[in-house]
Amino acid sequence: MRMARDEDAKAVTALTCLCFGDAYTTEEEISGFISCDGNRLYVQYDEQGLAGAILFLEEDRQKMTENLSIAPEDYDRIRKGFRTLHHKFSVVRDDLRGKGMMTQMLDEALGNIRKEKVYGAVFAQAWIKQGVIPMERIFQRAGYVPYRRQIRPWWKYENRSCNICGGRCKCDAMVYYRTVETEQIQRNLPMKELMVEAKSENLGALLAFLNEQLQEIGCPKKVRIQIDVAVEEIFVNITNYAYGSDTGKAVVQFLYEREADRVEISFIDEGIPYDPLKKKDPDVSLPANQRSIGGLGIYMVKKTMDDLRYERKDDRNILTLVKLLSP
CATH class of the missing domain: 3.40.630.30 (Gcn5-related N-acetyltransferase (GNAT))
Structure with a gap:
């Protein structure tokens, strides 16, 4: 031949x-x-x-x-x-x-x-x-x-x-x-990591880093948008509340699990202990002026992600978002 x-x-x-x-x-x-x-x-x-x-x-x-x-x-x-x-x-x-x-x-x-x-x-x-x-x-x-x-x-x-x-x-x-x-x-894609100052002006660099990883694995556009919104919500919360009036670092880890076809994005900070998953979900059936203040952002993250996990380990807050790339 x-x-x-x-x-x-x-x-x-x-x-x-x-x-x-x-x-x-x-x-x-x-x-x-x-x-x-x-x-x-x-x-x-x-x-x-x-x-x-x-x-x-x-x-x-x-x-x-x-x-x-x-x-x-x-x-x-x-x-x-x-x-x-x-x-x-x-x-x-x-x-x-x-x-x-x-x-x-x-x-x-x-x-x-x-x-x-x-x-x-x-x-x-x-x-x-x-x-x-x-x-x-x-x-x-x-x-x-x-x-x-x-x-x-x-x-x-x-x-x-x-x-x-x-x-x-x-x-x-x-x-x-x-x-x-x-x-x-x-299958062997290594975990990627980015460390930034927990300041709002670093949100753009964080999103650029994550979108580069998502594009590399062929993440669908709809899923990428959902992840971007969730990431912005979590990172802004860290910049506003984790360190009070002080400043500190925020570490973001990205992992793609090929067999499950899903991504895990972990946010790590050394700020005050805080588990956002313990906050009671807002009653979205009530008119906006009758709802308690706060909690809507993390509620939307819960609704768009497939899983959320929190742990306090070695004096660090670790919040992990899990999202499937395909149904």
Whole structure:
């Protein structure tokens, strides 16, 4: 098996259209795929001519999120800063189907791609047979880990004939695979920490620090806004009350737990002991002029975060916000 050259375009086009229908692609399009350095089009020949072809497209963030209907934050979380490929198609000649040719070619192609160490994820359409995705074994042998499965009928072609499925492609899932190395990078993200003076003018620097971490893990925009509001409330309380008329430090620790897909943000100060969770929630059913003063901010934090924890340890207040990134 080798990478395709310009002279392979005609044969690849003919074989692909034979499998998926005449309208699937054109020789001009295949030539364009071959000429793009980021794409990977592999071909295998035997004594009868072209035996099979496999195409992986390198696509940028905009194309991946638009063409494959992937949420931008999900795409960022999956690729983890690496370049990504989209498994466009795998085809073999009719007389070679069921003889292991496709598996052999995919094994070799994925092995070659992983050796390049620049691609962190592959997006692949897949068939599901009796609840199992056969292609998954091939990816796992090559050192890829299934990160997420999107189960749904994937392709519906109009005005196209398909010799495999009679006009409707059987691919009914999109699976996002990541290399083992990428998985380890995300699983082992270290805790990040920022120390600032507990002064209101440092709120901007604190939010910038946290938003950088949230963007790195692909945090959804709605969740990021909720976290920003909660962080502002907690930090302002520290600046106003923790040290009285004195000044002191505030430490913020950020931890992303990959398995649970959640973030934990801890606020640490050495001010007077205070557990905000003990404060009684305001009665929001009352008119504003009848409610007791204070408590609404921490109440809103409780409502938007998935968990809040407080402890007094080593003469320090430690308040931790917990937020899931996905439902």
